[in-house]
Structures are given as C-alpha cells and as structure tokens.
Amino acid sequence: MAISDKHVTFFLLLGILLFASYQTLIVNSTITKEEAIEISRGSPTMQEYIENATEYFLAEAEYLNVTIVKSMKEQNLERYCSLPDDHGVWEIVWGIRLKPYGIDFTSLWHYIDKETGEILLELRGVIHT
Amino acid sequence: MKKVGEGTFVLLLFAFLLSSQLSVNASNNMLPKAQGISLSSEFTDKLKTLQPNDVIHVWVDIEAWVDRFNDTYLPADPALYGIRWIMITFAPGVKQNNMFWVLAEVDVGKVQEISKIPWVKNITLIETGEYVEPSSNPKIVGGLHCAVQRAMCEGNKSIQVIVYVEDQTTQIQRDAILENITALINQLGGEVLKTGSYKNKLVAQIPPQVIENITDNSYVSSIYSRGPVVFCREALSNKQNTEQAFYCFANDLAIKLGCFVVLGLIIDFPTADRKARRRRLTLYVTVILSTVFLSTLPSAQALDISTATIRATNVWDAGNRGSGVNVAVIDNGIDFNHPDFPPEAIRASWNIPNNNATLAQDTWGHGTHVAGIIAGRGVNNTLYRGVAWEADLIVVRIIFDEDLEDAVRWIIDNKDQYNIRIISSSASPSNVPPGGDGRDSPYAIALDDAVDAGIVVIQAAGNHGPDPQTIDSPGNAFNVITVGAINDQNTQDISDDILAGFSSRGPTGDGRTKPDVVAPGVRIISCRAAGTDIRVQGWDTYIDDNYVECTGTSMAAPHVAGVAALILQAHPTWTPQMVKNAIKESAIINDQHTNCYCNKCHIILPQFKHTN
Numbered sequence: 001m002a003i004s005d006k007h008v009t010f011f012l013l014l015g016i017l018l019f020a021s022y023q024t025l026i027v028n029s030t031i032t033k034e035e036a037i038e039i040s041r042g043s044p045t046m047q048e049y050i051e052n053a054t055e056y057f058l059a060e061a062e063y064l065n066v067t068i069v070k071s072m073k074e075q076n077l078e079r080y081c082s083l084p085d086d087h088g089v090w091e092i093v094w095g096i097r098l099k100p101y102g103i104d105f106t107s108l109w110h111y112i113d114k115e116t117g118e119i120l121l122e123l124r125g126v127i128h129t
Numbered sequence: 130m131k132k133v134g135e136g137t138f139v140l141l142l143f144a145f146l147l148s149s150q151l152s153v154n155a156s157n158n159m160l161p162k163a164q165g166i167s168l169s170s171e172f173t174d175k176l177k178t179l180q181p182n183d184v185i186h187v188w189v190d191i192e193a194w195v196d197r198f199n200d201t202y203l204p205a206d207p208a209l210y211g212i213r214w215i216m217i218t219f220a221p222g223v224k225q226n227n228m229f230w231v232l233a234e235v236d237v238g239k240v241q242e243i244s245k246i247p248w249v250k251n252i253t254l255i256e257t258g259e260y261v262e263p264s265s266n267p268k269i270v271g272g273l274h275c276a277v278q279r280a281m282c283e284g285n286k287s288i289q290v291i292v293y294v295e296d297q298t299t300q301i302q303r304d305a306i307l308e309n310i311t312a313l314i315n316q317l318g319g320e321v322l323k324t325g326s327y328k329n330k331l332v333a334q335i336p337p338q339v340i341e342n343i344t345d346n347s348y349v350s351s352i353y354s355r356g357p358v359v360f361c362r363e364a365l366s367n368k369q370n371t372e373q374a375f376y377c378f379a380n381d382l383a384i385k386l387g388c389f390v391v392l393g394l395i396i397d398f399p400t401a402d403r404k405a406r407r408r409r410l411t412l413y414v415t416v417i418l419s420t421v422f423l424s425t426l427p428s429a430q431a432l433d434i435s436t437a438t439i440r441a442t443n444v445w446d447a448g449n450r451g452s453g454v455n456v457a458v459i460d461n462g463i464d465f466n467h468p469d470f471p472p473e474a475i476r477a478s479w480n481i482p483n484n485n486a487t488l489a490q491d492t493w494g495h496g497t498h499v500a501g502i503i504a505g506r507g508v509n510n511t512l513y514r515g516v517a518w519e520a521d522l523i524v525v526r527i528i529f530d531e532d533l534e535d536a537v538r539w540i541i542d543n544k545d546q547y548n549i550r551i552i553s554s555s556a557s558p559s560n561v562p563p564g565g566d567g568r569d570s571p572y573a574i575a576l577d578d579a580v581d582a583g584i585v586v587i588q589a590a591g592n593h594g595p596d597p598q599t600i601d602s603p604g605n606a607f608n609v610i611t612v613g614a615i616n617d618q619n620t621q622d623i624s625d626d627i628l629a630g631f632s633s634r635g636p637t638g639d640g641r642t643k644p645d646v647v648a649p650g651v652r653i654i655s656c657r658a659a660g661t662d663i664r665v666q667g668w669d670t671y672i673d674d675n676y677v678e679c680t681g682t683s684m685a686a687p688h689v690a691g692v693a694a695l696i697l698q699a700h701p702t703w704t705p706q707m708v709k710n711a712i713k714e715s716a717i718i719n720d721q722h723t724n725c726y727c728n729k730c731h732i733i734l735p736q737f738k739h740t741n
Contacts, residue, residue, distance in 0.1 A: 075483045079531075095493075101631045103592040103681040105495065106559050107528070123529045126556040128461070128495045129589040129601065129683045 031117045033061050036090035039117055040110040045124070046094060054102035060093035063114065082111075082120045089114055104129055166244050172254055181238030187252050267625065268344040268351050277337045287319070288337050291353045293330045306348045307331060317342055350618070432502065433512040435649035437621040439688055441516045444695045451517025451694035453701075456503055456551040457584075458687075459536045460496030462489040462526040464658035467497060468675065469505040469513070470522070477547050478524035479539055481532040489526030494661030496526070498679050499555050501656030502687035503694070509675050513654055516691020517698075523547050530558045537575035541582045550697050552579055553690035555589040555683035557601040563591055564598040565605050566639040573603030580608035585697070585705040587612060587690040589682035590644040591633035598638060605637040610693070610709050614650025614685040632682055645709065646716050648692075650685030654678045 031039070037058060040046060050056060064072070065088040072080045083089055090112040098104040107125030112118065168176075179185065235243060243249055269277075277288065292314075294306050310331065311321045319335030335343065343349055401409055436442055444450075455476055463470060463478070465488060478489040491497045500515075504522055507514030523543075525536045533556065540549055554576070561570045568574060576586045586609040591601025594613075604611040613632040618625045629651050635643035657677035671677055693708050700707070 075485065079482075101592055103631055103683075105493075107493075109529070123531075124559045125528055126530055126533060127559050127601075128493075129555050129557060129591050129681050 030114050031090065031112065033063070033090065035117065036092055036110075036112045036114075037061055039112055039119065040092040040094070040108075043110065043119060043122070045122060046108055046110075049094070049096045049098075049106075049108060052099050054097045054099055056094055056096040058092070059095040059107065060091060062091045064089050064091050064111075079123075080111075080121065084113065084120070087113075087115055089120060098127070166249065166251060168240070168244055168252065172252070175254060176237055176240060179237045181236065183237045185235060185237055185240075185254060187235060187240075187254055266341065266344055267620075268349060269340060273340070273352055277340055286336060287334045289322070289332065289334050290340070291330055291332055292343065292349055293351045293353070294348050295350045310343070310346060310348060313343065313346055432505075432514070432654045434619055434621055435617055435653055435688060436514065436516055436691075438617040438623060438626070438649050439516070439692060441692065441695060445518075449695050449698050451504065451520030451691065451698050454517065454520045454550050454694040454697045455523055455548050456517070456520050456553055456690055456694055457523040457525055457540045457547075457549045458496060458500050458503065458690075459525045459527055459533070459540075459552060459554045459556060460491075460499050461493045461528060462491035462496045463500050463522070463524045464491050464497045464656070464661075466659060467501075467656050468508040469501055469515075469656050471506065471508070474504060474506060474521050476521045476523050477543075478526065479536075479543075480526045481536050481539065482526070482528050484535075489524045491526075491658040492661065494658040494677065495555070495679075495683065496524070497658035497661075498653075498655045498677060499553065499683060499687045500524070502653060502684060503553055503691045505656050513656070513676055515655070516688055517694035520691070520694040520698075523549055527556060530560060533558055533570075533572040534575045537572070537579050540584065541579055544582060544584060549584060551690055551693050552576070552584055552586045553687050554587070554603070555681075555686050557589075557591060557603065561602040563593045563601045563633060564638050565600075565602045567602075567605040567607050567637055567641070569605070569638075570602040573606040576603050577606050577608050580705045583705065585693045585708045586610065587686050587693060589686040590614075592631045592681055594628075594632045594634050595630050597634050598636065599633040600635055600637055600643045601633060604633065605641075605643060607641075608705065608709075610646065610689060610712060611644040612682060612686040612689045613644035613647040614680075614682045615647045616651035617649045619652070629680075629682075631680075632685075645713055646689060648685040648688040650682050650688075651680050652678050653680070653684040655684070 041050075066084075066086065069080070069083045069089060070085070073083060090110075092110045092112060094108045096106050096108065098106060105128045109121075109123040109125065110119050111121040111123075113120050176185075240252065244252055273290065292310060294303070294310065307324055314321055314333050314335060317335060317339040319333050319339065322332045322334055324331045340352060344352060462480075463475070465472075465475065465478075478486065480487050480489045500522055501513065503515050504517055504520040505513060505515035506518055523540070525540060527533055527536050537552070540552060543549065558570050558572055565573075567577075576588065580586050586606075588604045588606065588609045588611050589601070590604045590611050590613040591599065592614075593599035593601065600611065603609065613634075614629040615626045615632075616629050617623075618627070626649075628647060632647065632650065633644070635641070637643050654672055654676050657672070657675055659674070689712065692712060696708050696711055697703060700711075703711070
C-alpha cells in the first residue's frame with residue numbers, strides 16, 4: 001500500500017496531538033489552587049479541627065515558587081527541609097475558632113507539592129486563648 | 130421667600146454650631162493672657178456659691194499638643210495641679226485648630242491655680258442641668274434615668290434604648306434570649322428596631338415608664354439610652370459617668386445638627402439657585418456625616434473600666450506607670466504602625482518562625498490587642514491606655530507550636546541585653562489537652578525555667594471552663610502566675626464582678642491550686658492591628674480602625690502583666706516569687722467565686738497603691 005502525503009501528515013498530526021496531550025495530562029500535570037485547598041481540607045488534622053470548630057475559614061492559599069521556598073529553607077532549614085528544591089508548593093492556611101466557646105483561635109498550615117499534591121509539611125499554629 | 134445669601138448661610142451654620150456647643154461653654158470674655166487666664170465673672174460668681182472641696186467638671190482648653198509622643202504640654206503629673214483628666218477630646222467640633230479641649234474634674238479651690246498654668250488657655254464650667262435622682266437599679270446606666278425623666282416631663286410616649294443581654298455561650302442561647310426579650314418588649318407596648326450584629330444587644334423603642342419591667346428580666350444585663358440625653362448632675366458624678374455624659378452630649382449635638390440640616394432643606398434649599406444648591410448639598414453632606422459620626426460614638430467601657438477595676442489607676446495617680454520595665458510578649462507579633470506603640474516603646478522584636486529580627490508584624494490581631502492591654506499608650510484615646518502604659522515591650526512573634534519553647538529560650542538568652550523582667554503569654558500549644566500536671570509540654574517547662582532565670586511569667590489560664598481541672602498547659606506550670614478571667618460587668622465596682630463562664634478552672638491535674646488570680650477578660654477594648662478582623666462569634670467587636678473589643682483569658686493575663694510592671698517599677702529588685710506573692714496577697718477573695726474549684730480565687734485590688 002502506497003503511503004500518501006496525506007497519510008504522513010495525518011499520522012504526524014496525530015503524533016503531535018498525543019504527545020501534547022501526554023505532556024499536558026501526565027508530565028506537566030500540576031495541582032490547582034482549588035485542588036490544593038481540598039487536599040488540605042481533607043487531611044486528618046483539618047478534619048479533626050472541623051469537628052471541633054465553631055468556625056473555620058481559609059486564611060491564605062498562595063503559590064510559593066522555588067525562589068521563595070529556597071529563601072524559607074535558608075531561614076529555617078530544619079523546619080522546611082521537606083520542601084522541594086526544584087519546584088514550588090502551595091501554602092494553605094486555615095484559621096479555626098475552637099469549641100466550646102469560639103474564643104480559642106488557632107491555625108493550620110499545609111505546604112502541598114504543586115506537582116504531586118502531597119502534603120509535604122503540616123504545621124499546627126498555637127492556640128491563642 | 131427671600132433668598133438667604135450663601136455667606137450668611139454659612140455664618141448661620143457656625144453660629145448655630147457655636148450656640149449648640151456653647152450651651153455648656155458660655156464664655157466669650159475669657160481671653161487668654163501670656164501668664165494664665167482670667168475667669169469670667171459668671172464663672173467666678175458660680176464658684177463663690179461652692180465650697181473649695183466641691184468637685185466640678187470643666188472643659189480645659191490646652192495649647193496645641195503638637196508631639197503626640199511627647200507630653201511637653203501636659204504636666205508630668207496633672208494631679209499636682211489638682212486636675213484629674215477625664216478625657217482628651219478628638220471628636221470633630223471639639224478639637225479646634227491647635228487647641229484641645231480636655232474634659233476634666235477639678236476641685237473648686239484649685240481653679241484659680243489651674244488658670245495660671247501657661248498652657249491652659251481657657252476653662253469653662255460644664256452646666257450640668259437639673260438634678261435628677263439617680264436610679265437605684267444597677268441595670269439602668271449611662272444617664273438613662275435622665276432621659277426617662279425628661280421623656281416623662283415632656284410627655285414623650287417613647288424613648289429609644291439599647292438593651293444588653295447577659296453573655297451566653299452559644300448562638301442558639303443568644304437567639305432564644307433575644308426572642309424572649311423581644312416578646313417582652315412587644316408585650317409592654319414597645320417595638321424592637323434592630324438586633325445587634327453579635328446578638329448581644331438590641332435597640333428598641335419603649336414607653337419610658339416600662340424600663341423597670343425590662344430590667345426585671347434576668348437575661349437583661351443593662352439598658353442604655355440611645356437617644357439624646359440631658360446632662361444631669363448625677364451623670365457627672367464620677368469618671369465613668371462623665372465619659373458617658375460626654376458621649377451623650379455628642380449625641381445631643383448630633384441631633385441639633387440633624388435639625389439644622391432639616392431646617393436648611395426646608396427653608397433654604399428650595400430658594401437657592403442651581404449653582405448654590407450644589408454647594409449647599411456638599412455642606413449638608415458634610416454636616417450629615419459629622420452627625421452620623423457624633424451619634425455613633427461608643428459608650429465608654431472596657432479597658433478604661435478594667436484598669437480602674439484592678440485599681441491600676443490609683444497607682445498611676447501616684448506616678449507609677451511601669452516606666453523602665455520591659456515586658457516580653459509571646460504572641461503573633463504587633464502592629465508596629467499603631468499609634469499606641471511609638472518606636473521607643475518597642476525595645477526589640479524577634480521573629481521566631483524566621484529565626485531573625487525581621488519585623489514581627491501582627492497579621493492576625495491577637496498580639497496587638499494583648500500588647501495594648503499591657504502597655505498601649507492610649508495616644509488616640511486615653512480611655513484605652515494599657516495597665517502599665519509607660520512600660521516598654523519586647524515583641525517575640527510565634528506562630529507554630531514548636532515556636533513556643535524557642536521563644537522562651539530566646540528570651541532567657543537575651544534577658545540581660547534587653548533587661549526583660551516579665552513574660553506575658555496568652556498562647557498554648559495546640560496538641561496538649563487541658564488538665565495536665567505542669568510537666569506536660571515543653572512550653573510549660575521552659576516557662577518555669579524562665580522564672581528560675583529571674584523573669585516574672587504571666588500565663589492565661591485557658592477558656593475551657595466552667596468544668597474543674599480545665600487549666601491549659603502551660604497555665605499549669607509550677608511557678609508562673611496563671612490568670613483566669615472575670616466579667617467586670619463594665620463597672621469599676623468589684624462587688625458585681627463574676628467569674629467568666631469560659632474561664633478555665635483548677636485545680637491542676639496534680640491537685641495544685643490554679644488559677645493564681647483572676648482579672649478582667651470580658652469585652653476588653655484594646656489596640657487593633659490594621660487590616661485585621663478577628664471578630665467571630667460575637668466575642669470580638671469592632672470599635673474603630675484603632676481599637677477592637679475582645680474576650681478571653683488572653684485579655685485577662687496582660688492585665689496582670691501590666692500590674693507586675695507597676696510593681697517592678699516600684700520594687701526593681703524584687704524576685705519573681707516576691708512579685709507573685711504581692712499580686713496574690715493584694716488580691717481579695719470574692720465570695721461569688723467559691724464555685725471556681727481553685728480553693729481561693731482572687732480579684733486584684735488597690736493595695737498596689739502602696740507599692741510605691
């Protein structure tokens with residue numbers, strides 16, 4: 001069977017399309033802010049807080065790029081050593097008012113890998129009485 | 130109708146404002162002199178009818194207070210001049226050019242002496258109106274009895290009041306109580322106009338004769354007048370009431386301004402040409418805005434009351450305001466731009482999460498509020514001065530549980546460099562349950578170490594009451610001064626103070642008596658960090674851009690930290706144990722607190738007066 005130019009063009013385009021889809025869907029897949037928030041909300045610690053909260057709110061949902069992560073590690077390597085060196089993370093911060101009165105206030109901080117969605121670091125804020 | 134010229138109109142406005150204002154300030158012949166001032170014959174005649182020891186209330190005009198951080202124009206101790214400052218006014222219509230009008234309380238015999246002070250430019254007697262027998266009902270406050278008297282004399286069928294309800298623990302309880310009170314008001318022929326955002330109060334229009342029926346309701350904590358209140362002598366009988374009367378006066382002025390706008394709109398506006406109308410409109414809008422501001426001035430309460438409740442004001446009068454004592458505040462930072470914390474008031478700051486001295490700026494608001502209770506200068510409003518408002522601060526910012534121990538270690542390491550004498554902490558680790566034995570968290574152990582290092586440590590007890598054995602860690606630490614919260618009911622009288630339901634109770638897990646003392650912790654007004662909003666659940670209420678009202682043992686602990694600073698100014702060589710003993714011994718046992726599971730619960734009392 002003779003291979004026409006049309007066939008070559010068709011398969012070439014199909015190949016490019018598949019490659020682009022792979023790149024988009026698999027290799028470069030990243031976690032959106034909304035997904036990061038839901039990952040954080042679904043964590044065992046946050047679920048426990050939600051059960052014991054009179055109110056909670058999202059205080060911050062911010063993307064920290066490699067430069068910021070690097071600077072954080074320079075300031076406190078012991079604390080932030082689990083954060084990656086080559087890509088950014090989502091910083092999700094919750095404010096929580098605790099039962100029984102809603103007077104006690106605390107916060108929960110999650111650092112979520114932008115590429116894998118893994119919670120790399122969880123920090124519990126102190127309770128302000 | 131003849132047109133009223135614009136110049137004449139503006140002139141009329143000023144004349145009207147002046148006549149309104151000077152109904153309490155009637156002296157155009159008190160011309161300032163280079164050395165002192167001469168009093169009007171009207172004023173001196175009035176003084177002749179009084180005894181030298183009688184107390185009068187006056188407006189004292191003082192020369193420009195140009196440097197807000199420097200009391201150059203104020204005497205070191207106004208009491209030396211026989212002046213008891215009540216408040217320095219900042220409200221529009223009161224502050225004029227470079228003059229400030231100070232509402233003050235003075236002895237008649239001292240007036241001539243005060244008139245000789247170079248920076249006093251005018252003294253005006255406040256006419257207090259007819260005497261009205263004060264109400265014996267403690268729930269009727271803020272000059273409401275005067276308003277009731279006037280309404281009944283004038284045959285008014287109703288007056289507007291603000292009804293405050295007792296603090297409740299849950300929103301459901303608050304809703305139920307408000308429904309109950311609303312039904313009562315309807316039954317008495319009144320009408321509820323609106324409910325407070327945080328369900329702790331409602332505004333109602335009621336017949337004046339049914340006030341007592343409303344106060345009979347056990348859920349009602351107090352009733353204030355919402356409308357204009359006549360000055361009456363009783364309302365000016367003490368500091369608290371005078372402040373209230375000032376606000377009533379401001380509200381009264383607001384009503385007059387409102388009348389002016391209405392008259393202007395009826396008489397003047399229709400006759401003005403199009404160009405003039407536009408300008409008039411601007412004028413009206415300005416007047417209306419001023420009216421709204423004046424009518425919404427808050428009722429005096431909270432920090433100015435709580436400092437008096439613990440009798441810190443007595444110590445101030447003796448010249449002790451915590452000067453030279455440095456207090457480290459372990460919290461989430463401070464608003465460095467707040468006017469009540471001038472740069473010289475903050476000796477150092479350290480950011481534990483970043484492990485450096487970068488600005489420990491408060492982004493939540495808690496630390497700023499706490500710091501204000503300890504050492505807020507009250508620059509914008511002297512009502513909200515901290516307990517030790519000349520003490521200095523070391524700001525140690527923490528965020529995470531693991532920061533707490535590091536914060537204490539940093540303070541111990543830097544104690545000598547910054548002369549740190551006191552730690553105030555209103556924070557607890559999130560992963561340690563209440564009711565422990567004092568060795569249950571590294572933070573508790575570190576704070577005991579700080580006491581061993583010679584630092585007085587004050588810690589909030591926690592908000593897990595009213596059950597026993599609910600003291601938070603590190604409130605259960607052995608040597609810290611653990612502070613529970615009382616509700617001072619917005620009065621200086623300690624006999625009506627009650628232990629706050631939320632305040633954690635002792636004993637500790639190993640049976641020790643805690644808390645060590647209790648202090649005001651309900652509805653405390655203190656500094657607000659710019660851009661923060663920590664209001665939730667009705668516990669925190671916005672006052673203005675600079676101040677916010679908060680509740681919790683977090684607010685009680687810094688009161689005691691301030692007291693410790695006052696003690697250390699008087700006794701700089703005292704050890705932490707001596708300071709703790711002094712605080713506990715100078716407190717009193719309140720019978721109403723026998724249910725607090727701590728054997729002895731204390732209210733801080735005036736014996737601090739003698740520490741000087």
